[in-house]
Amino acid sequence: MNVLEVRDLSVDYLSGSGAVHAVSGVSLDLRRGEILGLAGESGSGKSTMANAVARLLRPPATVTSGTVTYRRQDGTAVDVLSLGKNELRAFRWKELAVVFQSAMNSLNPVSTVGAQIDDVLRIHAPGMSRAERTERAVELLQRVGISADRRRSYPHELSGGMRQRAAIAIALALNPEIIIMDEPTTALDVVVQRDILAEIRALREEYGFAVVFITHDLSLLMEISDRIAIMYAGRVVETGTAKALHRAPRHPYTLGLLRSFPRLRGPREELLGIPGTPPDLRTLPPGCAFHPRCAKAMEECSQTLPVLRSEADGEVACLLNDGRGLS
Numbered sequence: 530m531n532v533l534e535v536r537d538l539s540v541d542y543l544s545g546s547g548a549v550h551a552v553s554g555v556s557l558d559l560r561r562g563e564i565l566g567l568a569g570e571s572g573s574g575k576s577t578m579a580n581a582v583a584r585l586l587r588p589p590a591t592v593t594s595g596t597v598t599y600r601r602q603d604g605t606a607v608d609v610l611s612l613g614k615n616e617l618r619a620f621r622w623k624e625l626a627v628v629f630q631s632a633m634n635s636l637n638p639v640s641t642v643g644a645q646i647d648d649v650l651r652i653h654a655p656g657m658s659r660a661e662r663t664e665r666a667v668e669l670l671q672r673v674g675i676s677a678d679r680r681r682s683y684p685h686e687l688s689g690g691m692r693q694r695a696a697i698a699i700a701l702a703l704n705p706e707i708i709i710m711d712e713p714t715t716a717l718d719v720v721v722q723r724d725i726l727a728e729i730r731a732l733r734e735e736y737g738f739a740v741v742f743i744t745h746d747l748s749l750l751m752e753i754s755d756r757i758a759i760m761y762a763g764r765v766v767e768t769g770t771a772k773a774l775h776r777a778p779r780h781p782y783t784l785g786l787l788r789s790f791p792r793l794r795g796p797r798e799e800l801l802g803i804p805g806t807p808p809d810l811r812t813l814p815p816g817c818a819f820h821p822r823c824a825k826a827m828e829e830c831s832q833t834l835p836v837l838r839s840e841a842d843g844e845v846a847c848l849l850n851d852g853r854g855l856s
């Protein structure tokens with residue numbers, strides 16, 4: 530069952546030199562309790578889409594089409610893009626929370642981490658007493674691996690990894706159904722990164738929230754995600770289970786991405802990368818936006834925009850695809 534449904538979502542950044550089509554007609558489901566990885570090169574629209582879903586877009590970003598539907602457990606549907614100010618305040622934290630790349634951006638530098646958890650609880654759970662809030666703050670911090678006495682620390686007194694854990698603790702405060710994590714571990718070293726990823730998976734088991742996990746690092750996503758969506762030039766070009774994508778990528782762009790990153794485990798492979806650069810999002814090439822960089826492009830690829838088609842265990846938008854996977 531889906532907890533979130535994005536349909537035909539388009540977002541432009543309006544500027545003097547023309548609209549940047551950062552997200553173009555994206556349709557994507559987030560299932561209850563799953564970890565959905567969102568991958569793609571820098572500029573492919575991952576953050577823009579996540580921010581649209583969390584209603585965090587700021588001008589000049591404009592949603593030009595589409596809907597975002599949040600489904601509560603009781604079956605009621607929430608039209609996220611038309612929530613008013615007060616409804617939005619209730620929606621954030623309680624139903625959907627966001628953890629950004631730099632915890633410094635999501636944490637308040639002049640407030641202790643304990644006080645920040647307390648603030649969220651005080652505003653959104655007015656029934657809790659002060660003692661209950663303190664107890665909850667301690668419990669949350671311990672749950673993410675921060676000792677109780679650290680709740681009196683300011684963000685700058687914590688290491689990068691600890692700050693990121695604190696940001697995750699705050700996101701968990703009201704037990705949301707969805708947590709969006711935008712490059713939450715990118716700034717951290719590999720060991721800390723892996724600890725936090727393991728922690729996120731364990732927390733997910735315990736609390737049952739769904740995660741949208743954004744990174745350009747596909748090998749990292751393979752480790753943490755149940756399902757992965759690959760974005761290119763503002764569109765979703767392939768979705769599938771982490772296993773299926775790894776075993777048999779269907780889109781040439783996915784294959785290129787897979788070959789661009791060293792595996793965390795297993796034998797070393799040549800890093801082939803993807804030749805060329807992503808297109809200018811003001812003037813997308815006709816047909817498939819990836820065709821100028823695609824070694825397998827046919828003439829038709831420069832004329833016809835491939836739609837995302839359902840396959841046995843995922844979706845793919847490629848005219849070449851015949852269901853056998855690429856080699």
Ligand SMILES: Nc1ncnc2c1ncn2[C@@H]1O[C@H](COP(=O)(O)OP(=O)(O)OP(=O)(O)O)[C@@H](O)[C@H]1O
Nearest residue numbers: 542549551570571572573574575576577578745810
């Ligand atoms: N405020 C803005 N004004 C104009 N264009 C913007 C703005 N913010 C983002 N863009 C453009 O929108 C496109 C999508 O950006 P977005 O940050 O969503 O991509 P991303 O896949 O998350 O990339 P990254 O991994 O670098 O964060 C990019 O081409 C970017 O330059």
